[in-house]
Amino acid sequence: MDRLARQALLYDFYGELLTEHQRNIYEDVVLNDYSLSEVAQDQGISRQGVHDLVKRSTRILEEYEEKLHLVEKFVAVREKVHEIHGLTQHYEEKNLNQVMSRIETLSHSILEEL
Amino acid sequence: MDRLARQALLYDFYGELLTEHQRNIYEDVVLNDYSLSEVAQDQGISRQGVHDLVKRSTRILEEYEEKLHLVEKFVAVREKVHEIHGLTQHYEEKNLNQVMSRIETLSHSILEEL
Known part of the structure; x- marks a missing residue:
């Protein structure tokens, strides 16, 4: 499975455990493939902020999978x-x-x- | 599905998200059917403490299921x-x-x- 398919699957399983803010940004960047700059402008946060938020959300989803192995x-x-x-x-x-x-x-x- | 079967299934899916202490007590009371008094004595906490801990753990497992619906x-x-x-x-x-x-x-x- 490629990385994007895996990220989509992890999100499909555990996405509800993220905050709404994390979900919005994760969806825009990972699932809808907007650029970091676009999302940054849209959300009124820095490009680095978007990057960190996606990275942190991915880490949270991976941690759930490490514990539960449901995917x-x-x-x-x-x-x-x-x-x-x-x-x-x-x-x-x-x-x-x-x-x-x-x-x-x-x-x-x-x-x-x- | 009866209540015990459901509790066992919720634990099977989401148990790893509890703390080790919560898991130990949940397993003793719910899965291994020890009495609250037995577990209380064994763990050196009050009978009420064991009761509350199981209730709280059950609530946590139910909350994961309410969000994820994986069971x-x-x-x-x-x-x-x-x-x-x-x-x-x-x-x-x-x-x-x-x-x-x-x-x-x-x-x-x-x-x-x-």
């Missing part, structure tokens, strides 16, 4: 469900038992993780 | 994966298309939620 868990589950869904799209009658066995294995391993 | 999300996913896994155990050849269609629907709806 990691979620990514693993999503990959397996993707594979299950893919299998339902492309199975052939002759491979049926194999397909069902694979879906069984995948769904079982998800239940072990959740 | 709610995971419970919904888990139920659907349970159903998928059940279907792989009990399908019959004649119902195959229906079974695959149901697994497709379930896996798709999980991907929409995750």
Whole structure:
């Protein structure tokens, strides 16, 4: 996963634990890709202030993930469900038992993780 | 879900956000079912102190869930994966298309939620 996708996912999971001010600036810079200067002007704070705020917010989100590992868990589950869904799209009658066995294995391993 | 199962699940998700002291007492009282008096004696604090600490910890865990809804999300996913896994155990050849269609629907709806 690239850095931006990871930042978006961390924000999706833990963003509500930031303050509204942190969320606004994080969204503008990281998710909506405004420049630091644009956001600085818009918020009436310095460019360095915006930079520090984003860095601090990223650190907070990372710290939640270090403790809870929910994004990691979620990514693993999503990959397996993707594979299950893919299998339902492309199975052939002759491979049926194999397909069902694979879906069984995948769904079982998800239940072990959740 | 009964109250104890919910408390265990909230703790499983967000317990790492409590202090070690809160975790120890929460585990003893809620998960290991020791009495308040036993834990009070063990920890060298009052029975009321143990009660308040558990109540406060429960409130903290509930507040995280109110903000993040991750337990709610995971419970919904888990139920659907349970159903998928059940279907792989009990399908019959004649119902195959229906079974695959149901697994497709379930896996798709999980991907929409995750």
